[in-house]
Amino acid sequence: MSVLDQVNSPADVKKLSNEALEELASDVRRAVLNKVSQVGGHVGPNLGVTELTIALHRVFHSPIDKFIWDVSHQTYPHKILTGRKEGFVTGHFHEITPYTSQEESEHDFFTVGHTSTSVANALGFAKARDLTHQSGNVIAILGDGSFSGGLALEALNNAGQFDGNLIIIMNDNDMSIAENHGGLYPHLASLRQSNGTAKNNIFKAFGLDYRYLESGNDIQALIALFEEVKDCDHPIVLHIHTVKGLGYEPALKNKENWHWHVPFDLETGVSLSPSSNKESYSSILMDYMDQKMQEGQPILAINAAIPAAYNLKDFAHKYPDHYWDAGIAEQFTITFGGAAALNGAKSFIFHNSTFVQRAFDQFVHDLAINHEPAIVFIKGDVISSSDQTHQGDFARGWLSNIPNLIYLAPTSKEELLNILDWAMTQDENPVVINIPEHGVEHRLSALTDFKKPAYQLEKQGQNVAVLGLGGMFSQAEKVVLELQKSGIEATLVNPIFVSSLDCDFLSALTTHHQVLATFEDGVLDGGFGQKVASFLGQSPIKVLNFGADKEFNEEVPVSELYQRYHLTPELAAKDILSALQN
Known part of the structure; x- marks a missing residue:
């Protein structure tokens, strides 16, 4: 029997001998690796905090003492020790969410998948605890690059004026998702090198108040530190140096690749789904940027700690002065990149939809109001099976309603390149480009000026018009083929423009069509289809919008979502035929 077999709650951790705690750490690591090797997940961050998590549950009394985790990249050991080990050792992998969830356990207090929230959440809990005369420690666990996020710094600033119990653990593994960037991290390094005694201390x-612990993977040292600060009457930061990926050699050798990993062979570390050499939109973008650099264009590639999402590393190594990784600071990238574009640089800003929503104000107040001609690329604005904290299909709704901003959804490599050539020469508007997520497609593209909306007629038909936006164009093509089985030759349109309508084109469609159907790869409310329906509201044509409902989804398979939203060719064609008959 392993030590982990004896642990079903935090109370069981308190019963173990010191020697058994070391065995427990090995058991927890094996459980983490068992799960992530089979279904994928965060590897390095969880392996690095195993001892820290055990020590927390040894000293404190969860859930009376509240552990407020940042990002949830580091919470697998916490889940294993709080009654959820079946989700790691017995194959019930998908019954336990990848992130903290108050609906899942009394030991979790927030559903969190984004970074830099822990200190603000913990400070809010601590203030409410004191106002309502509750008891217990409140502990924020900050780490894995979260320190660079503006919300973390705002929260630390506010914590400095708090006068009650608040313990902030700075889990310093000298990494973010990728390597750290920014002046904060050499500062942390100087604190590590001086054993916490450096004169400058942010x-x-x-x-x-401040304490430093170098041996952050030593359970007994951690226990001693936590015992020292338990029940303190003021805010204190525990700066703890841990090793990301500790306990699994591949994760130690390549910490960035093993931050999160697809399923892999546990013995060799080889991915079970080998990477493809097929052309991707990321490779197309990198080739384009390289070409423009060779032509002498002042390109500035900007991202917020996710270089791997666009394969930016090669560009960064080849053109280091033209690359800027801001760390986890999406707001900064938009204001910084927009200002650089306004002053003559060709700013290419790369984002994932689920993260860039944190920069909404910067899109409005900085990019749009100031007509800054930055080019922003957004991936992940699609209907997908992600957990709700990383659900990215909302961007169309909020971005497409910002004045001055031109939001485009290419359907092919050729359209993307035409958009880039145009965006590189215009200097009047910020341009947002939605990257398709359904594989690279090729089709002729005649449009070269994207200042004013100009929909592209791909196939002339009658009675029914089908508009497929961006990555959903291929799905719209399948719907048109499905309608042919019922004798309907539908018109097929590629709108390209997300944020503005080709009103003349839409008005012309009403002459020979009774039903118009729009398809988009995101939430319908506030999106492209609703704009079309609103414009045509006074016309006799019936408008159907196909896309996602406004709802959070927790790892629902895409096939199930397509059925739910009638996005399959069969269900969509059935709805269109019904509308046509009525």
């Missing part, structure tokens, strides 16, 4: 500058 935490003390915020008015916070």
Whole structure:
């Protein structure tokens, strides 16, 4: 029997001998690796905090003492020790979410998948605890690059004026998702090198008490530190140096690749789904940027700690002065990149939809109001089976309603390149480009000016018009083929423009069509289809919108979502035929 077999709650951790705690750490690591090797997940961050998590549950009394985790990249050991080990050792992998969830356990207090929230959440809990005369420690666990996020710094600033119990653990593994960037991290390095005694100390500058622990993977040292600060009457930062990926050699050798990993062979570390050499939109973008650099264009490639999402590393190595990784700071990238574009640089800003929503104000107040001609690329704005914290299909709704901003959804490599050539020469508007997520497609593209909306007629038909936006164009093509089985020769349209309508084109469609159907790869509310329906509201044509409902989804398979939203060719064609008959 392993030690983990004896642990079903935090209370069981308190019963173990010191020697058994070391065995428990090995068991927890094996459980983490068992799950992530079979279904994928966060590897390095969880392996690095195993001892820290055990020590927390040894000293404190969860859920009376509240552990407020940042990002949830580091919570697998916590889940294993709080009654959820079946989701790691017995194959019930998908019954336990990848992130903290108060609906899943009394030991979790927030559903969190984005970064830099822990200190603000913990401070809110601590303030409410004191106002309502509750008891217990409140502990924020900050780490894995979260320190660079503006919300974390805002929260630390506010924590400095708090006068009650608040313990902030700075889990310093010298990494973000990728390597760290920014002046904060050499500062942390100097604190590590001086064993916490460096003269400059940002935490003390915020008015916070401070302790440093070099041996952050030593359970007994961690226990001693936590016992020292338990029940403290003021905010304190525990700066703890841990090793990301500890306990699995591949994760130690390549910490960035093993931050999160697809399923892999546990013995060799080889991915079970080998990478493809097929052409991708990321490779197309990198080739384009390289070409423009050779032509002498002042390109500035900007991202917020996700270089792997666009394969930016080669560009960064080849053109280091033309690359800027801002760390986890999406707001900064938009304001910084927009200002650079306004002053003559060709700003290419790369984002994932689920993260860039944190920069909404910067899109409005900086990019759009100031007509800054930056080019922003957005991936992941699609209907997918992600967990709800990383659901990315909302971007169309909020971005497409910002004035001055031109939002485009290419359907092919050729359209993307035409858009880039145009966007590189215009200097009047910010341009947002939605990257298709359904594989690279090729089709002729005659449109070269994207200042004003101009829909592209791909197939002339009658009675029914089908508009397929961006990555959903291929799905719209399948719907048109399905309608042919019922004798309907539908018109097929590629709108390209997300944020503005080709009103003349739409008005012309009403002459020979009774039903118009729009398809988009995101939430319908506030999106492209609703704009079309609103414009045509006074015309006799019936408008159907196909896309996602406004709802959060927790790892629902895409096939199930397509059925739910009638996005399959069969269900969509059935709805269109019904509307045509009525």
